[in-house]
Structure formats: structure tokens, C-alpha cells
Amino acid sequence: MSQNAPADPQIAPEQGGGKRQLLREKNRLTLLEATLDSIAEQGIAETSVSEIIARAGLSRGMIHLHFGGKENLVEAAAELSNQRYYEQLERHLAASGDRPQDKIVAIVRSDLSEEVLNTRNVSVWYAFRGEARKRAVIAGLSDTRDTRMGGLAKRSFVAIARAEGHTHPRAVARDASNGTLAILEGMWTDYLLHPDRFNRGDAARIVFRFLAAMFPAHFNLSGAR
Amino acid sequence: MSQNAPADPQIAPEQGGGKRQLLREKNRLTLLEATLDSIAEQGIAETSVSEIIARAGLSRGMIHLHFGGKENLVEAAAELSNQRYYEQLERHLAASGDRPQDKIVAIVRSDLSEEVLNTRNVSVWYAFRGEARKRAVIAGLSDTRDTRMGGLAKRSFVAIARAEGHTHPRAVARDASNGTLAILEGMWTDYLLHPDRFNRGDAARIVFRFLAAMFPAHFNLSGAR
Amino acid sequence: MSQNAPADPQIAPEQGGGKRQLLREKNRLTLLEATLDSIAEQGIAETSVSEIIARAGLSRGMIHLHFGGKENLVEAAAELSNQRYYEQLERHLAASGDRPQDKIVAIVRSDLSEEVLNTRNVSVWYAFRGEARKRAVIAGLSDTRDTRMGGLAKRSFVAIARAEGHTHPRAVARDASNGTLAILEGMWTDYLLHPDRFNRGDAARIVFRFLAAMFPAHFNLSGAR
Amino acid sequence: MSQNAPADPQIAPEQGGGKRQLLREKNRLTLLEATLDSIAEQGIAETSVSEIIARAGLSRGMIHLHFGGKENLVEAAAELSNQRYYEQLERHLAASGDRPQDKIVAIVRSDLSEEVLNTRNVSVWYAFRGEARKRAVIAGLSDTRDTRMGGLAKRSFVAIARAEGHTHPRAVARDASNGTLAILEGMWTDYLLHPDRFNRGDAARIVFRFLAAMFPAHFNLSGAR
DNA sequence: GATGAATGAGTTTTCATTCAT
DNA sequence: GATGAATGAAAACTCATTCAT
Numbered sequence: 004m005s006q007n008a009p010a011d012p013q014i015a016p017e018q019g020g021g022k023r024q025l026l027r028e029k030n031r032l033t034l035l036e037a038t039l040d041s042i043a044e045q046g047i048a049e050t051s052v053s054e055i056i057a058r059a060g061l062s063r064g065m066i067h068l069h070f071g072g073k074e075n076l077v078e079a080a081a082e083l084s085n086q087r088y089y090e091q092l093e094r095h096l097a098a099s100g101d102r103p104q105d106k107i108v109a110i111v112r113s114d115l116s117e118e119v120l121n122t123r124n125v126s127v128w129y130a131f132r133g134e135a136r137k138r139a140v141i142a143g144l145s146d147t148r149d150t151r152m153g154g155l156a157k158r159s160f161v162a163i164a165r166a167e168g169h170t171h172p173r174a175v176a177r178d179a180s181n182g183t184l185a186i187l188e189g190m191w192t193d194y195l196l197h198p199d200r201f202n203r204g205d206a207a208r209i210v211f212r213f214l215a216a217m218f219p220a221h222f223n224l225s226g227a228r
Numbered sequence: 229m230s231q232n233a234p235a236d237p238q239i240a241p242e243q244g245g246g247k248r249q250l251l252r253e254k255n256r257l258t259l260l261e262a263t264l265d266s267i268a269e270q271g272i273a274e275t276s277v278s279e280i281i282a283r284a285g286l287s288r289g290m291i292h293l294h295f296g297g298k299e300n301l302v303e304a305a306a307e308l309s310n311q312r313y314y315e316q317l318e319r320h321l322a323a324s325g326d327r328p329q330d331k332i333v334a335i336v337r338s339d340l341s342e343e344v345l346n347t348r349n350v351s352v353w354y355a356f357r358g359e360a361r362k363r364a365v366i367a368g369l370s371d372t373r374d375t376r377m378g379g380l381a382k383r384s385f386v387a388i389a390r391a392e393g394h395t396h397p398r399a400v401a402r403d404a405s406n407g408t409l410a411i412l413e414g415m416w417t418d419y420l421l422h423p424d425r426f427n428r429g430d431a432a433r434i435v436f437r438f439l440a441a442m443f444p445a446h447f448n449l450s451g452a453r
Numbered sequence: 454m455s456q457n458a459p460a461d462p463q464i465a466p467e468q469g470g471g472k473r474q475l476l477r478e479k480n481r482l483t484l485l486e487a488t489l490d491s492i493a494e495q496g497i498a499e500t501s502v503s504e505i506i507a508r509a510g511l512s513r514g515m516i517h518l519h520f521g522g523k524e525n526l527v528e529a530a531a532e533l534s535n536q537r538y539y540e541q542l543e544r545h546l547a548a549s550g551d552r553p554q555d556k557i558v559a560i561v562r563s564d565l566s567e568e569v570l571n572t573r574n575v576s577v578w579y580a581f582r583g584e585a586r587k588r589a590v591i592a593g594l595s596d597t598r599d600t601r602m603g604g605l606a607k608r609s610f611v612a613i614a615r616a617e618g619h620t621h622p623r624a625v626a627r628d629a630s631n632g633t634l635a636i637l638e639g640m641w642t643d644y645l646l647h648p649d650r651f652n653r654g655d656a657a658r659i660v661f662r663f664l665a666a667m668f669p670a671h672f673n674l675s676g677a678r
Numbered sequence: 679m680s681q682n683a684p685a686d687p688q689i690a691p692e693q694g695g696g697k698r699q700l701l702r703e704k705n706r707l708t709l710l711e712a713t714l715d716s717i718a719e720q721g722i723a724e725t726s727v728s729e730i731i732a733r734a735g736l737s738r739g740m741i742h743l744h745f746g747g748k749e750n751l752v753e754a755a756a757e758l759s760n761q762r763y764y765e766q767l768e769r770h771l772a773a774s775g776d777r778p779q780d781k782i783v784a785i786v787r788s789d790l791s792e793e794v795l796n797t798r799n800v801s802v803w804y805a806f807r808g809e810a811r812k813r814a815v816i817a818g819l820s821d822t823r824d825t826r827m828g829g830l831a832k833r834s835f836v837a838i839a840r841a842e843g844h845t846h847p848r849a850v851a852r853d854a855s856n857g858t859l860a861i862l863e864g865m866w867t868d869y870l871l872h873p874d875r876f877n878r879g880d881a882a883r884i885v886f887r888f889l890a891a892m893f894p895a896h897f898n899l900s901g902a903r
Numbered sequence: 904g905a906t907g908a909a910t911g912a913g914t915t916t917t918c919a920t921t922c923a924t
Numbered sequence: 925g926a927t928g929a930a931t932g933a934a935a936a937c938t939c940a941t942t943c944a945t
Contacts, residue, residue, distance in 0.1 A: 023925085046362045048273045052919060062927045064921085073919060126361050133358025135421060136351050137271045145421045175437070182434040185414025192413045193406075196360060196370045209407045212400070217441035248945060252908065277936060287910045292937060294908095473904085496812045498723045502940060512906045514942085523940060576811050583808025585871060586801050587721045595871045625887070632884040635864025642863045643856075646810060646820045659857045662850070667891035698924060702929065727915060737931045742916065744929095 031069050033059045038080040043126040047077070047134060078140045081131050084124065085144040091119045092152065103159035104221040107183065110156060111210050114187045115203050125195045156180040163221050179217060186210050256294050258284045263305040268351035272302065272359060303365045306356050309349065310369040316344045317377065328384035329446040332408065335381060336435050337451070339412045340428050350420045381405040388446050404442060411435050481519050483509045488530040493576040497527070497584060528590045531581050534574065535594040541569045542602065553609035554671040557633065560606060561660050564637045565653050575645045606630040613671050629667060636660050706744050708734045713755040718801040722752065722809060753815045756806050759799065760819040766794045767827065778834035779896040782858065785831060786885050787901070789862045790878050800870045831855040838896050854892060861885050 037058035041050040052073050056063050070076040092113045099109035113119055135142040160176035160183075169175045190206045214222040262284035266275040277298055281288050295301040317338045324334035338344055360367040385401035385408075394400045412435070419426045432451055439447040487509035491500040502523055506513050520526040542563045549559035563569055585592040610626035610633075619625045640656045664672040712734035716725040727748055731738050745751040767788045774784035788794055810817040835851035835858075844850045861884065869876045882901055889897040 027925090046359060048359075049362070051917080053917095056928095063919095063929090064925095064927055067920070068926075129354070129360070130358045132417070132420065133355045134271055134273075135354070136269075137274065142421065149421075178430075178434045178437045181418070181430075182411055182414075182438050185411045185418065185434065186407055187414070188417045189407075189410025189413035192357070193410065195357065196367060196374075205403075205406075209403045209410065212403045213407055213438045213442065217438065246945080248906095248908075255909085276934080278934080288912095288936095289910055289938080290908085293910095298936065477904090496809060498809075499812070501938080503938095506907095513908090513940095514904095514906055517941070518905075579804070579810070580808045582867070582870065583805045584721055584723075585804070586719075587724065592871065599871075628880075628884045628887045631868070631880075632861055632864075632888055635861045635868065635884065636857055638864035638867045639857075639860025639862070642807070643860065645807065646817060646824075655853075655856075659853045659860065662853045663857055663888045663892065667888065696924080698927095698929075705930085726913080728913085738916090738933090739918080739931055740929085743931095748915065 027069075030059075030061055030065060033061060034066060034069060034076060035080050035083050038076055039084060039123065039127055042077075042080065042130045043123040046126075047130045050077070078138065080127075081141050081144055084127055084131075088119060088124075089151065091116065096155075103162040104218075106155060106159040107163075107214070107222075110152060111183070111187065111207060115190065115206050115210075117203075120191065120194055120203070122198050125191055125198075128191065129195050153180060153184060156183060163218050167218050167220055175217075179214070183210065183214065186213065252294075255284075255286055255290060258286060259291060259294060259301060260305050260308050263301055264309060264348065264352055267302075267305065267355045268348040271351075272355045275302070303363065305352075306366050306369055309352050309356070313344060313349075314376065316341065321380075328387040329443075331380060331384045332388075332439070332447075333451055335377060336408070336412065336432060340415065340431050340435075342428075345416065345419055345428070347419075347423050350416055350423070353416065354420050378405060378409060381408060388443050392443050392445055400442075404439070408435065408439065411438065477519075480509075480511055480515060483511060484516060484519060484526060485530050485533050488526055489534060489573065489577055492527075492530070492580045493573040496576075497580045500527070528588065530577075531591050531594055534577050534581075538569060538574075539601065541566065546605075553612040554668075556605060556609040557613075557664070557672075560602060561633070561637065561657060565640065565656050565660075567653075570641065570644055570653070572648055575641055575648075578641065579645050603630060603634065606633060613668050617668050617670055625667075629664070633660065633664065636663065702744075705734075705736060705740060708736060709741060709744060709751060710755050710758050713751055714759060714798065714802055717752075717755065717805045718798040721801075722805045725752070753813065755802075756816050756819055759802050759806070763794060763799075764826065766791065771830075778837040779893075781830060781834040782838075782889070782897075783901055785827060786858070786862065786882060790865065790881050790885075792878075795866065795869055795878070797869075797873050800866055800873070803866065804870050828855060828859060831858060838893050842893050842895055850892075854889070858885065858889065861888065 034055065037055045038050065040058055041054045045054065052063065052066055055066065055073075055076070059065075066073060066076055070079060092110065095109040095113035095116070096106065099105040131141050131144075135145065157176055157180040160179040161172055164172035164175040164179065186209065190210075193206070194201045208224055211222050211224050215224060259280065262280045263275065265283055266279050270279065277288065277291055280291065280298075280301070284290075291298060291301055295304055317335065320334040320338035320341070321331065324330045356366050356369075360370065382401055382405040385404040386397055389397035389400040389404070415431045415435075418431070433449055436447050436449050436451055440449060484505065487505045488500065490508055491504050495504065502513065502516055505516065505523075505526070509515075516523060516526055520529060542560065545559040545563035545566070546556065549555045581591050581594075585595065607626055607630040610629040611622055614622035614625040614629065636659065640660075643656070644651045658674055661672050661674050665674060709730065712730045713725065715733055716729050720729065727738065727741055730741065730748075730751070734740075741748060741751055745754055767785065770784040770788035770791070771781065774780045806816050806819075810820065832851055832855040835854040836847055839847035839850040839854070865881045865885075868881070883899055886897050886899050886901055890899060
């Protein structure tokens with residue numbers, strides 16, 4: 004039953020708690036990963052406490068010990084998933100050039116990268132979306148996305164639209180920003196429903212097909228100028 | 229063994245027969261509507277049999293009498309929702325002009341219309357999406373969408389791309405079709421997460437901003453030429 | 454659903470009810486047979502009203518119309534089964550000789566005959582036995598068996614024991630009678646548990662092996678002198 | 679998915695461990711006894727989970743915790759009942775002499791003893807018999823009986839038949855063995871249907887009346903030479 | 904008289920949570 | 925701190941019976 008029982012905590016009782024603390028953190032993470040795995044594979048409804056602890060190889064009580072209940076655990080898992088999404092985004096942005104079109108390209112590339120757009124993430128993402136209406140915490144995560152990513156995209160597109168000489172650069176930029184993020188959303192749905200026939204290259208080309216049409220001086224089909 | 233095979237309503241819906249049959253059909257529909265209401269408001273996980281019958285004002289046994297179980301009921305509800313989506317689409321298509329751009333406009337208008345894109349539908353839609361990975365029937369519904377709607381969109385865009393003189397009209401059309409449907413998907417997500425600040429006009433304008441950029445001879449910001 | 458619907462009773466409404474009465478009786482019997490079939494194949498617990506009407510091809514209400522409820526139907530089926538058992542026994546007795554050993558042979562032959570000892574009957578019999586403790590009516594049926602068959606067997610053995618010159622013919626006869634009926638019971642159990650390897654000839658030989666040992670002047674291994 | 683795999687109690691029943699494990703085992707047994715009581719008094723069909731937990735004074739969930747469902751519980755109860763039957767038999771055999779006729783006497787005595795042949799056991803036994811056709815596990819228990827007990831009886835009778843100078847000792851022994859076990863079966867049925875007028879002495883005498891007739895040098899009416 | 908849709912009490916089962924060890 | 929046996933409310937489902945047609 005407890006083959007994966009964590010190392011005996013009695014081993015170093017007066018060492019200051021450092022090891023203990025580390026173990027705690029490790030168990031916490033194991034539970035979160037097990038939860039995300041289960042949600043990805045079984046869906047939220049099928050993700051029971053028993054399922055989670057079986058995957059984590061930890062004891063039943065641990066969920067309440069660490070998270071105070073299943074609900075909190077699920078929300079923490081949503082937050083973890085969201086946080087990882089942003090870490091990837093920031094990584095891509097950090098590695099990108101400074102021109103506004105570089106930022107847009109980085110956003111698109113990140114959103115379609117294997118690290119972000121994969122079966123597990125997409126499954127988890129849509130499972131949480133299905134819960135968004137009922138769970139404030141989960142709904143809130145998407146807002147963060149809007150704020151951080153939407154703001155950056157919009158600012159970038161304003162610069163691009165100005166450079167392209169549009170008469171109403173702000174209006175164009177707002178639509179371009181919302182539209183780009185919407186297409187990316189749509190690509191995720193496509194991946195969800197057809198993980199086998201989905202193709203990252205095709206997805207990127209579609210996005211840039213639209214962007215190139217709108218801002219020919221800044222984008223082309225290959226993804227970046 | 230089920231008490232009654234859930235009678236196939238298709239068998240003899242209009243053979244006169246009478247009040248009995250009609251009432252039966254009405255009850256069936258009441259259950260389906262109650263299920264969709266509950267899914268929209270509580271999510272699939274919270275949609276219990278008790279919840280459904282309380283909303284429907286019908287008896288507990290009826291769910292199993294008509295559908296053979298909760299699972300089948302939920303799937304039938306998904307099918308009903310899907311079917312209604314298509315009815316709206318066909319209505320818009322029937323009322324549209326015959327030019328290819330008219331068809332695209334009809335698709336966009338239908339997808340963003342109040343009858344289709346409303347809180348209830350979007351909630352239900354995303355709840356089902358969260359189940360798609362686990363339920364073949366529900367996943368299948370989206371395929372239908374691809375087939376019927378995707379096919380029409382693609383054919384329309386091929387004609388448009390040719391008329392615009394694109395060198396690779398089929399490739400352009402394929403991307404335009406997938407991209408347009410992807411944006412619409414994204415708009416639905418936007419509506420899901422921000423039903424209050426969502427604006428149909430803005431959404432349509434964003435779509436047509438992209439389409440106008442790509443096919444300036446066929447689309448403009450007002451939605452149709 | 455009602456493929457086997459009985460002939461329309463409206464056909465001959467004022468013919469004096471003769472046909473109607475006949476149909477009633479036929480439906481009653483169809484229900485009883487369906488009940489016995491179901492009990493034999495599924496056991497009493499699995500024999501639901503739905504199961505019975507599906508087998509009988511009759512309507513749900515009919516059970517209450519004819520028997521006033523499932524319980525009565527099951528008891529009527531038990532009585533029918535019991536009655537048939539006696540019919541076979543009487544047939545064998547009527548066809549037998551008049552000597553006491555002929556009667557014993559007839560009882561044994563009847564009890565081990567294909568018409569009496571077959572899968573359906575044995576299954577039904579043991580299903581009812583399992584209920585005997587709870588259902589007075591069913592328990593009562595076995596008493597009848599004791600009375601009629603036990604009485605005949607005992608009287609026959611008294612004559613046989615006297616003829617064999619036993620010192621306490623009544624005591625011997627009582628034991629021989631009870632013992633013979635007990636062995637036959639045991640043979641039924643054997644058939645229940647091993648219908649494939651059961652052999653009627655072996656069963657008869659075992660009975661007569663015991664009887665021949667006890668009353669060598671009246672019985673031998675071939676079953677009758 | 680079950681919350682806990684129903685822990686196999688064989689795994690570590692005597693490893694010290696402690697009160698926890700002991701209590702668990704006690705609860706398991708309490709459930710089994712309550713089940714047997716209920717089956718004996720109400721029959722299998724009336725033995726609901728509610729009935730069992732009311733008798734056991736334990737919680738509803740425990741049945742699924744320990745056995746994974748009612749079906750398994752009933753089968754475990756059948757096994758327990760069977761096992762106890764064998765324990766009594768072995769006890770009688772161990773206390774018996776070594777001569778073959780002593781073994782036969784021990785089998786008969788055990789089968790008719792108060793510890794084995796009592797209202798509860800007989801009711802339970804016949805309830806299970808009624809299920810044998812549907813439940814492989816329960817049917818299998820009777821096979822064990824055949825194997826262990828039938829083998830011993832047959833071997834004993836072969837020795838007896840040889841000593842009595844029978845020309846075909848093996849054939850005689852086989853019939854004597856099957857016949858003896860069949861009579862005992864029949865005695866159980868008699869007890870089931872007439873627990874009040876059943877008399878152990880009479881039952882034993884009937885058995886030995888047959889055996890004495892067949893093997894006069896080895897058996898007499900008092901039960902053993 | 905016959906039908907079968909409807910009922911709802913009662914069944915089995917699930918599962919987040921608790922808490923003695 | 926960690927464990928996992930125990931709990932019991934609530935879930936899905938069954939099914940004999942009723943009764944409008």
C-alpha cells in the first residue's frame with residue numbers, strides 16, 4: 004500500500020527541520036503533479052482523492068495535511084499549471100529580440116511550443132475551463148493571462164501599427180492583439196480535439212498568415228522577419 | 229437490465245398515437261433542458277440526478293426510463309446542444325446570399341449571434357469540452373462541426389482566394405478557414421471568461437479585420453461587402 | 454417492444470367471452486412459464502418483473518392483473534412446478550405394477566427421469582428451497598411431497614420389510630423410506646452442482662445398490678426384479 | 679476505482695503491528711457473521727447492505743472498504759461458512775480411529791453434528807445452493823467438498839468393500855460413497871424443511887441402516903462397531 | 904381489459920473528510 | 925507529522941407497483 008512511503012522523518016529529528024521541510028515540499032509537489040496527471044487523464048470529475056494518492060504513492064491524510072482538502076489541492080494545481088505557463092512565456096520573451104514583432108513572435112512560439120502545448124497541459128487547461136464558471140480562483144487565473152500577456156501584445160501591436168502607418172493604430176492594435184490571442188486559443192482547442200492530426204508548423208503558419216496580411220512590413224509566413 | 233429499453237423516440241414520433249407519446253416526448257425534452265441548465269450553472273460535476281430532477285420537476289426514475297442512466301442523458305444533452313447550434317447555422321446560411329463571402333459572413337454572424345453565443349451555451353460548450361477527452365460521443369460532436377462547417381468555409385475561401393488572385397489559393401484558403409474558425413473559438417473563450425465585458429460588435433470587427441487584411445476585395449470591417 | 458402482443462381482444466367482443474377466457478388462461482400460463490424460465494436461468498433475485506415480461510412478451514400491467522403482484526406470481530410458479538412434479542410421479546405410478554417394490558421403483562424412476570430431473574427443474578427447485586424459510590407457501594409445497602410420496606413409499610416398504618421377514622418391519626420401513634427419499638434428494642443436489650457429469654444410470658444404480666442390500670428379495674441393481 | 683484495495687488480511691495477520699490491524703480484522707469478521715445471520719434469517723435476496731450493517735453495528739462504507747462490494751462480501755461469507763464446515767469435519771476425523779469405517783462414521787457424525795447441522799448453517803447452505811448456478815465462486819465451494827470429503831469416503835469404502843469380500847470392491851465403494859454423501863445431503867434438506875421434527879439420532883440410524891445392510895461386518899445401527 | 908409511462912422508496916456504491924494510532 | 929481505517933452523506937441506479945389512456 005505504501006511502497007513509496009517517504010523516508011522516515013524520525014531519521015533527523017533535531018537537525019533544524021531542514022530535511023523535514025524539504026520532504027514536505029517534495030510531497031506537496033508530488034501531490035500536485037499527481038493531481039495534474041489525473042485531471043489530464045481522467046478529467047476533474049474522475050479525479051478523486053483515492054486516485055490522487057494512488058498516483059502520488061502518499062497517504063490519504065496528506066492531502067488534508069498539506070492543502071486542507073481536495074478543493075484547495077485542485078486549485079493549487081491550477082495555479083501551478085498557470086505559473087508554469089508563464090515561466091515558459093517569460094523564457095521565450097527573455098530569449099527574444101527587443102523589437103515589438105519579436106515579442107509577438109515569442110508569444111506565439113511559446114503558446115505553440117511543445118513545453119506549453121501538449122496533451123497533458125491542454126487536457127488540464129480545458130478541464131479547468133469547464134470549472135471556471137463555478138470556481139472563482141480558477142477563473143481568476145485566466146485574468147492574469149489577459150493582464151500580463153494581453154498588455155504586452157497590445158503594446159507591441161501599437162508600435163507595429165504605428166510603424167505600418169495605420170490611421171487608427173490603437174484600434175488596429177487592440178483588434179490585432181485580441182485576434183492573435185483568440186487564434187491561439189482556437190489552436191489549443193484544435194489540439195484538444197485532434198491531438199493526432201495537429202501540426203505545430205501549420206498552426207504557426209496560420210497565425211502568421213493573418214499577421215502578415217495585416218502587417219506585411221513586420222511579419223511573414225516563416226514566423227518572424 | 230433496464231426496466232425498459234429507453235424507447236427510441238425516432239421510431240414513431242408522428243404516427244398520431246397521441247397524448248401519451250407526446251407527453252413522453254415532452255418529458256424527455258424537459259429532462260434534457262434541465263440537464264443543460266444545470267450544466268451551464270453548476271458544471272458537469274455538480275450536475276447530479278437529484279439536481280436535474282429538481283429542475284425538471286420530474287421523478288427520479290424517469291432519467292433511467294428515458295435515457296438508461298445519467299451518462300446517456302448528458303450525452304443526449306450534448307447532442308441536443310450541438311444540433312441546435314447547427315440549426316442556427318443553417319438558418320443563417322439559408323438567409324445569406326450565395327457568394328462565398330456571404331457564406332463566411334453567415335458563419336461568423338451565426339457563431340457570434342445571441343442565439344448561439346450566450347452564457348448558457350458557452351458554459352455548456354466548455355463543460356463538454358472538458359469531458360471530450362474522456363467521452364467519445366462528446367468528442368465526436370466536434371468532429372461533425374469540423375466536417376460540415378469546416379468544409380463549407382474552406383470551399384468558400386478557395387473561391388475567394390482564387391478571385392483575389394492568390395498564387396496558392398488552396399493553401400491560403402485552408403489557412404484562412406482554419407484561422408477563422410480558430411478565432412471564433414477564441415471569441416467563445418473570451419465570452420466564457422468575461423461575459424460582462426464581451427462585445428459582439430468588437431468580436432465581429434476583429435474577425436473581419438483579419439479577413440479584410442487578407443482578402444481586401446471580399447471583406448471589410450462592417451462584416452460584408 | 455410488444456412484438457408478441459396478444460391477438461387483439463376487440464376481435465370478438467360479444468361472443469360470450471369464451472375466446473377471451475381462453476386468451477386470459479394462455480397469458481397466465483405464458484407468464485408462469487416465463488417466470489420459471491427466468492428463475493432457472495437467472496435465479497430468484499434476478500427475476501424481475503421486467504425480465505419476466507420481456508420473456509413472456511406481455512405487458513407490464515398483466516402481472517398485477519393476473520396475479521396481483523410479483524410475489525403471487527412466483528408462488529403460483531412454484532405451485533405449477535410442484536404440480537407438474539406430481540403429474541409425472543402419478544404417470545409413473547399408474548404405469549407401474551401393483552407390487553410394493555414396483556411402486557418404489559416407479560418413485561425412483563420418476564424422480565430421476567428426464568422429465569423431472571432436468572436443469573430447469575433442478576435450478577428452479579433449489580431457487581425455491583433457498584426461499585423456503587421465508588415463504589410459507591413455498592415451504593408448504595414440500596410438505597405435500599412428504600405427505601403423498603412419503604406415505605406411499607412408507608406403506609410399500611412396510612409390505613416389503615414384512616415379506617423379507619424383518620423383525621421390526623415398521624421401523625425398517627420408516628428408515629428405508631426416509632433414506633430412499635433422502636438419497637434421491639442428494640442426487641438432485643449432485644445434478645445441480647454437476648449437470649455435465651451427472652449420469653441417470655449411475656444415480657439409479659446407487660439407489661438400488663442400497664435397496665438391494667437391504668431388501669435382497671425385492672430389489673437388484675438393474676432397478677426392478 | 680475502489681477507495682482502498684480491500685486489504686488482503688492474509689498478508690500480515692500476525693506481524694505484531696497492533697490494535698489497528700486487529701480491530702480491522704474483527705470488523706471484517708463482524709460483517710461476515712452479520713451477513714451469514716441475515717442470509718440465514720432473511721435469505722440472500724432480503725440481505726441488503728442496510729440489513730447487514732444494522733446487524734453488525736458498523737458503518738455503511740465498511741462493506742466496500744473491506745470487501746469492495748456486497749457481492750464479494752456474500753462470497754466471502756460463503757467461503758467462511760464452507761471453511762468452518764471443514765474445520766468441524768477435520769476435528770471429527772482427527773478424533774476418530776484409524777480404521778476405514780471410523781472415517782466414515784466420523785464423516786456422518788460430523789455432518790449431522792449440532793455444530794454443522796443447525797438452522798443457521800442449513801439456511802445459509804441452501805441459500806447459497808440457490809445461487810450456485812449463477813455464482814462460480816459459490817459453486818466452486820461444493821467442488822472442494824467433493825474433492826476432500828468424497829476422496830476420503832471413497833478410499834475408506836474401497837478398503838471396507840475389499841474386507842467384506844465384494845467381487846467388484848471399487849464399483850461398490852464408489853456407489854457406497856456417493857450414496858452416503860447423497861443421503862447426508864437429503865438429511866440436510868429434511869432439516870431445512872422440518873427443523874422441528876428432525877432428529878439427529880433418527881438421521882444417523884437411517885444412514886447406518888443402509889451401511890449395515892451393505893457392509894454388515896463394518897457397520898451397525900448404533901453408528902460404529 | 905390491456906398497456907406501458909411514470910413514480911419514488913429503497914438499493915448499492917462512492918468518496919471527501921476525520922481522527923485514533 | 926504521517927497514516928489509513930472508518931464514517932456517513934450523497935451519489936447513481938433498480939424495480940414493484942400504479943393508473944391514465
